[in-house]
Amino acid sequence: QSALTQPPSASGSPGQSVTISCTGTSRDVGGHNYVSWYQQHPGKAPKLMIYDVSKRPSGVPDRFSGSKSGNTASLTVSGLQAEDEADYYCSSYAGARGVVFGGGTKLTVL
């Protein structure tokens, strides 16, 4: 059982927007702004998409955005494209527990 809770699946049609949630507690997600999101295509290593809740690394399209409210962080993918189909994982600093991940969400582009 993962420390952070994500929906197992999400979907949307090309051009639409999809939001993936990541729920933790005040000891992790809600306690600071160290939340990251990763994209993982089958057979590949994860790729950093969002860090510090809402910041994008260089090279990540601005279609990807992050936010947080209380103990829940969210990743929104706008203008869905076929190549966005992948697994997405959230991650948070959790104090003495170190780094914790969500169970992952499989995003399907219909």
Place this chain on the structure above:
Amino acid sequence: QLQLQESGPGLVKPSETLSLTCTVSGGSISSSSYYWGWIRQPPGKGLEWIGSISYSGSTYYNPSLKSRVTISVDTSKNQFSLRLSSVTAADTAVYYCARLIVVVQVDPWGQGTLVTVSS
């Protein structure tokens, strides 16, 4: 461009020790700005942080694995290593090495290496 590459046996027997090395190229491991870590992913499952180390040797381990994990760094070789003792089938996973920037900003990742625990 910083790159990381895992190396080590792909098959380990139950109760033995899993040993992996990560070689960093395109940059120095001796930077006070970063930590270096190991993350694993059992087949078909999610990600699990194993632990992290600084260039000076300061370590942080997942509490659930702490009794079996040792992470070390060799700055002369620009490498860091993972040892996981008393392995069982539950330790079968793809093991990734990675750079950690400010705690949970993991970038980049190595390509990963599958380690199977089986007799």
